Amino acid sequence: MDPIPALKDATNAGIVKGLKDISGVKPRLDIDIMIWDQPDTFNLFILALDKMQKPDFQPHVLRYAGISGDDAGSGYCHHGRSTFPVWHRPYLGLLEQILFITMVELAKQWKTTENREKYHQAALEFRLPYWDYYRPRGPRVNFPGIIENGMTSFTYDYSCPIAFTVEKINVRTAPDDKWTAMGNPLHHWDFEKDFVPEKDWVGSKAYILDELLYARDRTHRYPLAGKDKKPSPEMESAKLLNQVLNTLRIDSNRLALAFLLSEAYNDWDLFAPNSTPKEGYTSHTDAGYYMELKASGSLKSLHNLYHGLIGGNPKTKRGDNEEILVGGGGGHMSKVSTAAFDPVFWMHHGQVERLASIWQAIHRGEEHSWLKKADDRELALFPFRQSPGIAAETMWKADMLRDHETLGYTFDDI
Numbered sequence: 192m193d194p195i196p197a198l199k200d201a202t203n204a205g206i207v208k209g210l211k212d213i214s215g216v217k218p219r220l221d222i223d224i225m226i227w228d229q230p231d232t233f234n235l236f237i238l239a240l241d242k243m244q245k246p247d248f249q250p251h252v253l254r255y256a257g258i259s260g261d262d263a264g265s266g267y268c269h270h271g272r273s274t275f276p277v278w279h280r281p282y283l284g285l286l287e288q289i290l291f292i293t294m295v296e297l298a299k300q301w302k303t304t305e306n307r308e309k310y311h312q313a314a315l316e317f318r319l320p321y322w323d324y325y326r327p328r329g330p331r332v333n334f335p336g337i338i339e340n341g342m343t344s345f346t347y348d349y350s351c352p353i354a355f356t357v358e359k360i361n362v363r364t365a366p367d368d369k370w371t372a373m374g375n376p377l378h379h380w381d382f383e384k385d386f387v388p389e390k391d392w393v394g395s396k397a398y399i400l401d402e403l404l405y406a407r408d409r410t411h412r413y414p415l416a417g418k419d420k421k422p423s424p425e426m427e428s429a430k431l432l433n434q435v436l437n438t439l440r441i442d443s444n445r446l447a448l449a450f451l452l453s454e455a456y457n458d459w460d461l462f463a464p465n466s467t468p469k470e471g472y473t474s475h476t477d478a479g480y481y482m483e484l485k486a487s488g489s490l491k492s493l494h495n496l497y498h499g500l501i502g503g504n505p506k507t508k509r510g511d512n513e514e515i516l517v518g519g520g521g522g523h524m525s526k527v528s529t530a531a532f533d534p535v536f537w538m539h540h541g542q543v544e545r546l547a548s549i550w551q552a553i554h555r556g557e558e559h560s561w562l563k564k565a566d567d568r569e570l571a572l573f574p575f576r577q578s579p580g581i582a583a584e585t586m587w588k589a590d591m592l593r594d595h596e597t598l599g600y601t602f603d604d605i
């Protein structure tokens with residue numbers, strides 16, 4: 192069977208196959224590199240993401256954006272556990288595969304054969320882009336720091352990639368390949384009306400977001416919600432996020448280099464999670480299994496930092512009559528149950544996956560370079576199916592995805 196219809200059938204059956212059968216192993220690129228090196232692929236990616244955010248798209252984007260968190264607060268995601276990075280492999284793989292199928296369909300809409308072929312080829316190159324936090328995005332920048340007036344500066348700017356911060360984006364559209372300005376689907380996701388019923392917001396673990404009615408209309412990054420519970424102006428939020436990204440970049444980069452290169456992190460079970468198993472517990476279903484030792488400075492910790500930075504860490508102080516938010520906190524990325532609704536979630540997790548894959552490349556063949564416990568290695572990565580059905584046997588297991596290339600992607604710098 193032609194591999195593209197086969198992939199479509201698999202996707203409709205909820206099966207994660209990855210893109211290896213279609214176009215082999217190809218690199219995921221930093222988003223700015225993708226814009227430069229694969230402009231037609233990026234063009235299709237934007238159109239596909241936009242399409243996915245529409246209410247009539249099937250399967251509804253809610254289904255997979257909601258996988259990592261739910262109203263109980265934790266969803267399926269393996270928060271804090273050694274299997275945390277490997278659980279995200281089929282998660283990102285599923286999104287990558289749905290985007291790919293959408294891109295192939297879109298490519299058929301151009302008028303000339305030449306353009307249809309060009310965009311089809313561009314779709315075959317597609318792998319989900321990532322956001323490398325340590326890639327400079329511009330020249331010298333000022334940001335809050337330690338110099339007299341409370342500011343400092345650095346030779347390069349480590350702001351958010353511009354593709355995430357512009358509200359409008361220009362793309363070439365079918366059928367005539369004309370430049371068209373459209374709302375940027377990487378900037379935020381506009382929820383359809385009543386997309387989350389009132390009862391699901393109230394009492395959900397989205398805590399502060401419960402009270403912030405604006406959070407029900409669209410996603411936000413780093414908003415400073417004041418007493419009136421309205422978000423700060425868009426420009427202000429973007430500026431503050433860029434400042435905090437620059438301020439914390441050196442510490443964060445140091446941490447990433449430490450866990451990639453330091454001997455203290457030569458053990459997957461210390462590098463990957465931000466907690467370690469309690470002595471005597473053998474099954475992940477035992478209560479308290481992961482709660483005894485809190486490993487620090489792990490990949491999971493770094494990952495948490497960026498969720499907090501992008502959404503804004505919730506800090507409150509007592510106002511005249513009530514607690515008010517200061518310093519961000521009203522953004523979707525900082526809440527487990529809503530993080531995946533912000534489109535930047537996928538590029539953030541792309542970077543987390545890149546760091547995990549680089550760590551594995553550095554430690555290949557070493558003694559503790561993978562999950563130690565058989566329970567973890569055999570763990571079914573619900574809800575990601577490898578074959579039809581809903582039983583544990585039909586799910587991907589952690590061991591099957593030890594090598595990221597299994598799903599048809601690698602990184603440009605591995």
Ligand SMILES: [Cu+2]
Pocket residue numbers: 494498530540
């Ligand atoms: Cu995450």
